[in-house]
Amino acid sequence: MNQSPVEQQAATPWAGLRERLGLALLLDAALPPAAFLVGLAAGRIGTGASAAAAVAVLLAAVRLVRREPVRPVLVALAAVLLAALLVHRSGRAVDFFLPDLGVNAVLALWFAVSLALRRPATATVLRLLGVRRVPPGQWANTAVWLAFWCLHLVVGVPLYLAGLAFWLGVVRIAAGPLLWLPVAWLGLRAARRAGAEAGTGAGAGAGAGAA
Template sequence: MKDESLADLLGGRRGAIDATLPPVAFVAGWLVTGQSVWGGVIVALAVGVAVAGWRLRRGDRPRAVLVGLLAVCLAAMIALRTGRAADFFLVQLVSNAASALVWTVSIVLRWPLLGVVVGTVLGQRTRWRRDPALVRAYSRASWVWVLQYAVRLAVFLPLYAADQVVALGVARAALTWPLVAACLAVSWWVLRRTLPDGHPGIRHPVTEPQPAMSTTD
């Protein structure tokens, strides 16, 4: 069987790269128009619509495309409402904080989100949860994803507080696909290292046998 990685299963490269284009466009438009929030928003929305159209043409799911475009629109509305360019990145800050919390809670509840996502992609539904080794491996690997969101927050929050718009745009680009790629690689390594020797892998959960029904009174 081909030795797959999480990057093979989950993809994410194209979406992560696409997600950086509207924020970078916002910063570019903001600078070109003399630090006008309206200028940045118009350029960001134009790029967001162009990216959405391109993703639809290449066969991406319409729902995922719409969510990405709505995120750009929401960021634009917030920035226009407050008149503060740094607020274009507020949605990113909130989403990373929420993601870190949700992933942490999922690990504590023994429903690690990495297992939920991979199990859904592989069509396993919840069968992976009947494999204690897989649950443990997914839990440990999910902490890598929590760390990813924490790293972003640690970088974004001081820049946001200091109103560093250009630095926020650079950080958004630098901490999107490169960080996602590192997260996929490291979490895959943790997952494989945690599984015991002889385990058939994530495609083949080892479910515990059900106890036999007694025929005696």
């Protein structure tokens, strides 16, 4: 079955995203907060923070031994260590998830501003990931991701303010990076549809002008 030009372009970023949002990233993102929740369920906040940091260090060591890309490993490790430090200093379990909420707020702001400026953030992200031919319709892709970041804040901020660390952790694990790949698929699908509609509209306009 022959693909349209838009579909052929969308296939390239999808393949790249599937490769980068694989099992290793999901483990790096899910296991440290899961270890924190285990310690928290045992009634010891400090133990949970230490367990999360230990798991993050172990995962980073495994990635380095296997000679996998260093930058994502170090970023994930730094985020967990920062979260553990906040917990040790404040004594509040919810502060473990404060860096994650901060990152979501920054991403939501960036994606919203990029839409307002008509420079979709996902186009920049895809180029940084090495995608040579960024598909058209990236405003739709950016809008999907913006909704995802805002959903995190709508759910997470009230849980943080209420001090519900356990449920905040559940949301962090279940609706965090585990959903990045499905959201990426939805975003690229939305971009493909928007690009196709834009192409159809441009073709119709050109035909009317010629007539």
